[in-house]
Amino acid sequence: xxxxxxxxxxxxxxxxxxxxxxxxxxxxxxxxxxxxxxxxxxxxxxxxxxxxxxxxxxxxxxxxxxxxxxxxxxxxxxxxxxxxxxxxxxxxxxxxxxxxxxxxxxxxxxxxxxxxxxxxxxxxxxxxxxxxxxxxxxxxxxxxxxxxxxxxxxxxxxxxxxxxxxxxxxxxxxxxxxxxxxxxxxxxxxxxxxxxxxxxxxxxxxxxxxxxxxxxxxxxxxxxxxxxxxxxxxxxxxxxxxxxxxxxxxxxxxxxxxxxxxxxxxx
Amino acid sequence: xxxxxxxxxxxxxxxxxxxxxxxxxxxxxxxxxxxxxxxxxxxxxxxxxxxxxxxxxxxxxxxxxxxxxxxxxxxxxxxxxxxxxxxxxxxxxxxxxxxxxxxxxxxxxxxxxxxxxxxxxxxxxxxxxxxxxxxxxxxxxxxxxxxxxxxxxxxxxxxxxxxxxxxxxxxxxxxxxxxxxxxxxxxxxxxxxxxxxxxxxxxxxxxxxxxxxxxxxxxxxxxxxxxxxxxxxxxxxxxxxxxxxxxxxxxxxxxxxxxxxxxxxxx
Amino acid sequence: xxxxxxxxxxxxxxxxxxxxxxxxxxxxxxxxxxxxxxxxxxxxxxxxxxxxxxxxxxxxxxxxxxxxxxxxxxxxxxxxxxxxxxxxxxxxxxxxxxxxxxxxxxxxxxxxxxxxxxxxxxxxxxxxxxxxxxxxxxxxxxxxxxxxxxxxxxxxxxxxxxxxxxxxxxxxxxxxxxxxxxxxxxxxxxxxxxxxxxxxxxxxxxxxxxxxxxxxxxxxxxxxxxxxxxxxxxxxxxxxxxxxxxxxxxxxxxxxxxxxxxxxxxx
Numbered sequence: 001x002x003x004x005x006x007x008x009x010x011x012x013x014x015x016x017x018x019x020x021x022x023x024x025x026x027x028x029x030x031x032x033x034x035x036x037x038x039x040x041x042x043x044x045x046x047x048x049x050x051x052x053x054x055x056x057x058x059x060x061x062x063x064x065x066x067x068x069x070x071x072x073x074x075x076x077x078x079x080x081x082x083x084x085x086x087x088x089x090x091x092x093x094x095x096x097x098x099x100x101x102x103x104x105x106x107x108x109x110x111x112x113x114x115x116x117x118x119x120x121x122x123x124x125x126x127x128x129x130x131x132x133x134x135x136x137x138x139x140x141x142x143x144x145x146x147x148x149x150x151x152x153x154x155x156x157x158x159x160x161x162x163x164x165x166x167x168x169x170x171x172x173x174x175x176x177x178x179x180x181x182x183x184x185x186x187x188x189x190x191x192x193x194x195x196x197x198x199x200x201x202x203x204x205x206x207x208x209x210x211x212x213x214x215x216x217x218x219x220x221x222x223x224x225x226x227x228x229x230x231x232x233x234x235x236x237x238x239x240x241x242x243x244x245x246x247x248x249x250x251x252x253x254x255x256x257x258x259x260x261x262x263x264x265x266x267x
Numbered sequence: 268x269x270x271x272x273x274x275x276x277x278x279x280x281x282x283x284x285x286x287x288x289x290x291x292x293x294x295x296x297x298x299x300x301x302x303x304x305x306x307x308x309x310x311x312x313x314x315x316x317x318x319x320x321x322x323x324x325x326x327x328x329x330x331x332x333x334x335x336x337x338x339x340x341x342x343x344x345x346x347x348x349x350x351x352x353x354x355x356x357x358x359x360x361x362x363x364x365x366x367x368x369x370x371x372x373x374x375x376x377x378x379x380x381x382x383x384x385x386x387x388x389x390x391x392x393x394x395x396x397x398x399x400x401x402x403x404x405x406x407x408x409x410x411x412x413x414x415x416x417x418x419x420x421x422x423x424x425x426x427x428x429x430x431x432x433x434x435x436x437x438x439x440x441x442x443x444x445x446x447x448x449x450x451x452x453x454x455x456x457x458x459x460x461x462x463x464x465x466x467x468x469x470x471x472x473x474x475x476x477x478x479x480x481x482x483x484x485x486x487x488x489x490x491x492x493x494x495x496x497x498x499x500x501x502x503x504x505x506x507x508x509x510x511x512x513x514x515x516x517x518x519x520x521x522x523x524x525x526x527x528x529x530x531x532x533x534x
Numbered sequence: 535x536x537x538x539x540x541x542x543x544x545x546x547x548x549x550x551x552x553x554x555x556x557x558x559x560x561x562x563x564x565x566x567x568x569x570x571x572x573x574x575x576x577x578x579x580x581x582x583x584x585x586x587x588x589x590x591x592x593x594x595x596x597x598x599x600x601x602x603x604x605x606x607x608x609x610x611x612x613x614x615x616x617x618x619x620x621x622x623x624x625x626x627x628x629x630x631x632x633x634x635x636x637x638x639x640x641x642x643x644x645x646x647x648x649x650x651x652x653x654x655x656x657x658x659x660x661x662x663x664x665x666x667x668x669x670x671x672x673x674x675x676x677x678x679x680x681x682x683x684x685x686x687x688x689x690x691x692x693x694x695x696x697x698x699x700x701x702x703x704x705x706x707x708x709x710x711x712x713x714x715x716x717x718x719x720x721x722x723x724x725x726x727x728x729x730x731x732x733x734x735x736x737x738x739x740x741x742x743x744x745x746x747x748x749x750x751x752x753x754x755x756x757x758x759x760x761x762x763x764x765x766x767x768x769x770x771x772x773x774x775x776x777x778x779x780x781x782x783x784x785x786x787x788x789x790x791x792x793x794x795x796x797x798x799x800x801x
Contacts, residue, residue: 004567011553017310019278019322022306023307058557059557078489079488131503133500134503223612235668236671282721283573296572342780343756344756346755346757348757400768
């Protein structure tokens with residue numbers, strides 16, 4: 001590991017009420033007691049692999065080299081779906097092999113980073129007893145903890161080259177601009193889209209149409225308009241976002257992930 | 268302590284909004300700055316000692332030896348109920364003496380583990396000023412932190428032998444099988460019962476009746492049936508669980524803790 | 535720093551679902567990998583500076599000397615509002631300069647503690663790239679992490695003397711006693727007021743009027759009355775609190791922050 005302090009993040013749909021995440025931390029610290037453990041999210045919508053994938057993808061790049069990200073949204077637990085370990089660039093990932101890492105793999109390939117995939121089939125790094133329904137505790141946590149403690153990724157199982165991936169939402173070029181799509185609805189009710197700011201860079205005049213409303217131009221930040229105003233701006237990962245100042249665009253527009261945003265560009 | 272890294276878990280009904288748990292961590296780190304602290308749950312239903320007890324009982328066994336579990340669901344705060352310290356096997360517990368540790372004490376006795384109980388009446392290990400309403404901050408956190416930092420359990424107060432305990436739900440043997448009861452409703456809507464898989468081991472034919480519905484046979488895991496199917500399976504602690512594949516059994520059946528599950532066994 | 539283990543607390547309105555807080559921890563550990571990080575709250579009502587201020591103010595005094603408290607409730611993100619660093623007594627604070635620290639500054643002045651304020655305008659201690667909408671990640675987390683890692687507060691930017699402050703709610707003296715106000719509604723539904731227990735100390739007879747109900751006398755703690763009883767008691771920070779035993783005063787009385795509590799004192 002590149003770090004002398006092992007760092008682990010957790011992303012799950014396990015909720016915060018029943019103690020599932022606390023169990024994972026007990027297992028991890030039994031193996032790697034010095035690990036720093038951060039919660040990225042445990043309130044991913046149950047079994048929503050897409051939301052889990054986007055959430056991890058937005059957070060992981062801000063972690064130091066050598067961090068181990070354990071992500072468990074796992075409708076296939078107890079079936080033959082493989083448990084997956086991965087190295088993408090200088091970060092490590094542990095998850096069910098169900099597409100959770102798709103956006104991260106895409107980015108690693110686009111940026112020509114190292115990619116390595118392992119089926120976590122070495123039971124030496126699991127708990128002694130494996131349940132049918134809680135591999136987050138029995139396989140993913142111990143495998144991730146051993147990795148953080150210095151066990152080489154390759155020792156955790158067999159090399160594979162075909163991790164499950166899904167196609168990510170991408171904006172479509174149109175004759176008048178772009179068809180973008182909502183990819184994330186956050187707790188403020190802000191709507192992130194799949195259109196990157198670089199795609200509309202330098203356009204002097206731009207119009208967004210969403211749910212029957214029109215927004216003219218890009219705003220610098222929330223505080224530059226009046227509370228209640230519907231605005232478009234560049235979000236913290238350089239994607240175009242639709243927001244309501246001091247309010248909720250989601251409440252105002254009643255949108256969901258996948259909904260269209262039509263973008264008219266006049267260069 | 269058996270560990271060179273002190274490990275503490277927290278289980279409360281304090282919620283995550285008002286900062287009560289953050290205060291406890293400040294107090295703990297003031298005394299034992301190297302302690303790893305895991306949240307097991309802070310959204311136990313207010314004053315629900317039974318839910319707190321089940322939640323801690325499912326999580327604690329997965330912690331490394333020497334861990335200190337601080338659990339505070341405390342409707343009697345500020346009255347004469349005792350603050351309790353305990354050693355059960357190789358783990359330590361700090362809680363109000365109101366039954367929160369009942370399932371853990373039962374298990375320790377059944378497995379002939381060491382049990383030791385202390386009334387935390389040594390104010391040397393409390394905060395200097397004790398409020399009437401927040402012993403989680405003033406007594407339980409500092410006592411637990413001193414314990415994690417190496418103070419012997421016996422120094423925290425006087426030995427007692429009569430901790431408060433309540434009777435746990437147990438399945439009843441019937442002429443046709445068992446009457447089981449729901450013990451936990453988790454955030455997926457899965458319904459855990461008090462019937463252990465070992466109780467119905469080897470039964471070739473089995474039927475579950477719950478809320479007017481029938482489920483035939485045990486399923487291996489969620490992914491072995493079709494989304495929406497009502498199934499029975501063995502949960503991650505070896506109890507029988509009622510679930511809906513990719514859905515919520517609780518929503519479908521509208522059950523609550525204590526509700527009956529009739530089990531018909533044909534050996 | 536006074537501590538050999540760096541201790542950081544986080545208070546935000548970022549919610550727990552979208553991974554914003556997990557990102558902040560990744561940034562912090564990239565700079566100060568040994569830091570202990572506690573969550574005080576991430577479910578402050580969106581943009582509610584007042585709730586954030588009260589929550590941090592109740593928690594911070596229980597942290598060890600040298601702790602760094604990062605608080606981000608930031609409706610003005612991306613505008614010209616300054617990012618603020620502060621030393622108040624023996625604790626450090628990092629937040630937008632929008633009043634979040636008001637009650638802590640008031641207390642520090644009243645107790646004649648050291649106060650020092652810095653505009654965090656030294657980009658050497660920011661992330662290399664600054665977004666318009668997530669200074670919690672780009673400015674506050676790295677500045678706080680460098681501070682916790684030993685960088686002097688003064689190095690983080692320019693000294694200022696005019697941090698933004700708002701007037702806190704204070705009880706009014708009346709001919710018959712006090713007009714107090716609700717300042718916090720907690721997750722149990724308890725209603726904290728701005729009246730301190732010292733203000734009514736030694737009054738032999740006291741009456742509270744709230745939302746058309748009357749409460750006679752102060753109760754020692756929740757467990758001294760019957761479940762369902764409406765009571766007044768001294769809370770864990772020595773303010774007068776209105777509560778329902780094993781229930782929710784907020785549900786019973788339907789109050790909100792700012793509502794009046796009339797107090798009749800007969801000495």
